[in-house]
Amino acid sequence: MAALLRTDPGAVAAAARRVMDRCDELARVTATDDGIERVYLSEEHARVNRLAAQWMREVGMTTRQDAAGNQVGRLDRVTPSGTPDPDVPALMLGSHLDTVPDAGRYDGIVGVLMGLEVVRMLRAPCPDGTGWRSPLPFALEVVAFSDEEGTRFGKALLGSSAVAGTWDPDWWSLTDDDGVTLHEAFVGFGLDPARVGEAARRPEELAGYLEAHIEQGPELDERGESLAVVSSIASARRFQLVVEGEARHAGGTPYDRRRDALLGASEAALAVERICRAEHHMIGTVGQLETYPGAVNVVPGEAHLSLDLRGELDGDRDRVWGAIERELDTIMGRRGLRWRAREIHSAPAVFCAPLLQDVVREGIVSTLDRGVDGPATIFSRAGHDAMALGAVADVGMLFLRNPDGISHHPDEDVSAADVASGTRALAEAVLQLAAARG
Missing domain, CATH: 3.40.630.10 (Zn peptidases)
Structure with missing residues (x-):
């Protein structure tokens, strides 16, 4: 025209x-x-x-x-x-x-x-x-x-x-x-x-x-x-994730007795990147990470992290979230941790x-x-x-x-x-x- x-x-x-x-x-x-x-x-x-x-x-x-x-x-x-x-x-x-x-x-x-x-x-x-x-x-x-x-x-x-x-x-x-x-x-x-x-x-x-x-x-x-x-x-979904472990003395707790929530959350963030990089048109971002009690000499007992998940199609986005859930179950089970997710945003x-x-x-x-x-x-x-x-x-x-x-x-x-x-x-x-x- x-x-x-x-x-x-x-x-x-x-x-x-x-x-x-x-x-x-x-x-x-x-x-x-x-x-x-x-x-x-x-x-x-x-x-x-x-x-x-x-x-x-x-x-x-x-x-x-x-x-x-x-x-x-x-x-x-x-x-x-x-x-x-x-x-x-x-x-x-x-x-x-x-x-x-x-x-x-x-x-x-x-x-x-x-x-x-x-x-x-x-x-x-x-x-x-x-x-x-x-x-x-x-x-x-x-x-x-x-x-x-x-x-x-x-x-x-x-x-x-x-x-x-x-x-x-x-x-x-x-x-x-x-x-x-x-x-x-x-x-x-x-x-x-x-x-x-x-x-x-x-x-x-x-x-x-x-x-x-x-x-x-x-x-x-x-x-x-x-x-x-x-x-x-x-298509987008956003979550607040909580990883629960046990806060203990940093010097007195050997590695095999630790339930470090920060290490679990860190491994979760890497898993998000690995899973999303393998998918076409999928992006996952962990943009926030906080630990509690947050002291230099305490093994973190709890970690809060965000997840922003985006994809071109709703079905692909939801399928990838399912893969992330299964991987987090594996990670937290291996480390003796618990985790939960709260969805705070969803848009088709x-x-x-x-x-x-x-x-x-x-x-x-x-x-x-x-x-x-x-x-x-x-x-x-x-x-x-x-x-x-x-x-x-x-x-x-x-x-x-x-x-x-x-x-x-x-x-x-x-x-x-x-x-x-x-x-x-x-x-x-x-x-x-x-x-x-x-």
């Missing part, structure tokens, strides 16, 4: 500069002095929502903070007579503004800011000259989701789950490191827990969801390409809709020179808000190159040139979707 976007290359470059400058501005909104950290329902969350609302109004959108703390901007479709048409569905663009501890400045943030620039490119004046409207067969919305990472309460995708209508009342009892419950944090932020359901959207309200995001891996960088189509998002694989994959592909092709091969199609091992939105709308994603593939780290990066190409591709994808929907 021929490219539909007609825009000055200078305007695209200016859009990319705004995105990069605003990433820097948001990086200064942080709870720590020596890094970037913004968590759900914090003062930093409130500050970035206010900034996002300001930028949404700047491109002509009406704004609101929804009942879960997500910041939403909307550009209505306006009839030829000049009246808003609130009954048409909205195409939602967006990502998240919260971070992990000691974060980079582009994970999630780039997708929100690129969405705003797409609105700037595609908006049209209202017939009466009083503002801006969507000239497409759907309204345009940009959403800055509020808790994709799950840093504060240990449960990811809270903001987008509320929008998808999948909020679980059991989450109200989740606590942060200070013992504050999610319910208490809602009230402290000025939200009403009883109204969280008002954030939910109905399928008929949405024409789809498109998310631009840096790739949180090295595939695009290794291919020497700037953009890719996302085919699906990883989400496949991007074929039509949205097609329009994202057309968008990327519009940025390539003639004769260049079409863009890569990549499976996302990282989770995204699109996973939650898949319960209520068709979803599509566009990846941007991340040099060296590092993410969740201050060295995370993206170039202004790739942001420019990605913004143009995303705008073109929106137009291609509009053409396909008539």
